[in-house]
Amino acid sequence: MASQSLDLSGLPQKAPSKPKKALRYADVAVTASAKEFDGVYRGKQYHPADFPHTLTRAFAAGVEKVMLTGMSLSDVGANFAIAQSYPTQCFVTIGIHPYHAVELDSGGTTYLAQLAESLRNALALTPCPVVAFGELGLDYDRLNYASKEVQIRVFKAQLDLIVENNWGLPLFLHCRAAFDDFVDVITPYLDRLPRRGWGLVHSFVGSTTQMEKLVELGFDISVNGFSFKDRESLDMVAAIPLEHLQIETDAPWGEIKSTSEVAKRYLANAPPLPASKKRDKWDTACMVKERNESCTIERVAYIVAGLKGITVDEVADAAWRNSVNMFGLGLNER
Secondary structure, eight states: OOOTTTTTTTTOOOOOOOOOOOOEEEEEEETTSGGGTTTTTTEEEEEEEOOOHHHHHHHHHEEEEEOOOOOOOHHHHHHHHHHHHTTTTEEEEOOOGGGGHHHHHHHOOOOOOOHHHHHHHHTSSOOOOOEEEEEEEETOOOOOTSOHHHHHHHHHHHHHHHHHHOOOOOOOEEEEEEEEEHHHHGGGGGGGGGSSTEEEEEEOOOOOHHHHHHHHHHHHHHOOOOOOOOSHHHHHHHSSSSGGGGEOOBTTTTOTTTTSSHHHHHHSSSSOOOOEEOOOOOOSSSEETTTHHHOGHHHHHHHHHHHHHHHHHHHHHHHHHHHHHHHHHTTTTO
């Protein structure tokens, strides 16, 4: 996601060495309901739905846990079906992404009641596949989906919902180009949540000062290819405390181009990715060119390690520990 002319001056120059052991990864943000995983690109069908094949490649790359992020009520059923088919690898979040805020805003109490019912039903399951409430928050980069006013109303409505029901779930949060409003909205809720600051601000892009404020509020920060797109965000990633770091791919988006400056500097010792083919040459055994997958998460770990000047082992171990501690992922009681 970084540009060819990205300024890396003053950042560590050494590429991280290969890990000393096999590492475990939790990809905490994958949108399985994205059209790309149905084989549809720009409205055209190129190949059959193939998300299960991406999970096979992910597991081979050490990705033992995958979180399927909820965008709206419409994807709950599909995400649950995947989690039920892969009960030890896949887990889900339920919530309304700011891109879909109009759905809740126009649906009113009926839509909100359906959201609450979906969560109650999911929480009653054993084992329970739901590990977080969200994705909720604000995104002012895409106001064509929903206005600021609508997004704020929906953000507050969902925060009210989790407080009123006292669901024992961490928050899965989205904050893009809306930092001040995001902090203003969520701060009054912090002491009313199941645990203060119990949540993850995923796919974060922003300044070091902004990241530090989120950490001060108690949140973890998750990064992916989008977080490497400009110098401000690179400096931010380098400064994230390890005890608040998580990593993700945000697949099918967030691809890290091998031609980017951060990739050329920090991925020199990274293992090669699985073979890939163009979408019109689709093969079950191959990645699809220009579509991101969970199996690439080690590249995120390498770049974070490079920016911090530490080992990939340290990054992967910290991220795994933080993700398991926050979301459980079938390993820990939250």
